[in-house]
Amino acid sequence: MNQQLIEKIVGEVLEQLEKVEQPLSKDSIPIAVSARHVHLSPLHVEALFGKEYELTKKANLSQLGQFAANETVVIAGPKGSIERVRVLGPARSLTQAEVSLTDAVKLGLNPPLRESGDIEGSGAFTIIGPKGSLFLEEGLIIAQAHIHMTPVDAAHFGVQNDEYVTVETDGVRPMAYRHVKIRVSDKYQLEMHIDTDESNAGFISKGSIGRLIKSSENRIKVQMEVPKVVTKSSEDSIFNYPKKLLSKDDVREVTTKEIILEKGTIITALARDTARELGISISFRK
Incomplete structure (x- = not known):
């Protein structure tokens, strides 16, 4: 078999492989960058x-x-x-x-x-x-990361417009994209949209899919992890933050003027900016 014929066969095989899409399971979401x-x-x-x-x-x-x-x-x-x-x-x-x-x-x-x-x-x-x-x-x-879907898709996943969910991905660098907003319309096609930073972090490429985790599960988890502050606090009071990631939204929910974090807790850049705007200091437990 000559080299030219081999190259032709290899080219045709690769072309067919490119056309094969990863099958979607019942909880799968196509991801686009x-x-x-x-x-x-x-x-x-x-x-x-x-x-x-x-x-x-x-x-x-x-x-x-x-x-x-x-x-x-x-x-x-x-x-x-x-x-x-x-x-x-x-x-x-x-x-x-x-x-x-x-x-x-x-x-x-x-x-x-x-x-x-x-x-x-x-x-x-x-x-x-x-x-x-x-x-x-x-x-x-x-x-903000979001998912477009039709009313039929929303019924299938058991979610509603404006609800927030988590989407997990597998692969070389498995990721969990949290606080992903659901957007429902008859004009939409099922697809999650993330930006280039988010795709690079998770090694997301064309044809990637994620698994949707319903927001109700997330709410239960958050309620178990973060106790609500139900009493009024003085400006000098302290909130001992138990989670491993401090986000902008978490900072906005705090009613005290100081947040104490456990060592190793990750602080997002927007969380720091929000804390600065609200006059809230952030420090780590000694």
Whole structure:
């Protein structure tokens, strides 16, 4: 058998393997990685690309009616800029840019973790197009991980719109993505969206799937681990925090002015920022 024939056979085998998708079990969620992108209002489309300009379609996205446009923009901050940021269409009522935390560090900005569309009081940034530029007081966010699903999917998984769940993945680096928001609509297709930082952390690639764990199980676990503070505390009182991870939401629930952590507890960057904003000190047990 000659070399050319061998290469042809190998190529055909690889092509068939690429078409084989990992089968979904009853609790499986397809995972997609959402890279940095921008949604523009009609007014801002014209400001950046010219009067009466309309976005042009490059490729359809998995969610019905959504598409990646041919157009790109530059996002800038005090420390740097990111070029060729894809615009997604169609135009929306409000302009919004979604970046990863790594992107935000490069820009020198500190956007909040938000659900897409929740931009009130979010990060300021500059956006530059071929025909103009804009400085926006708000609109820059790090998108919260979420799952799109239809009402039929929601019934299958036993979840509701706006509920939070955990999604676990296997592989080289198994991960548990917590506080993943459920978004239900007839127009959606079942898919979990995470950003590039989250995908890199879990070695997530095209075709990856996760297992959904219902929020009711999480609530029971949290109630067992974190006792509620039911009495009023003085400003000098202390909250002994028992969990191994301190998040922004955990800090907001604390009613004291000092949090004492067990050694080895992980503190997220947003938790530190929130504590600073609320005047709450964080220290470790000696």
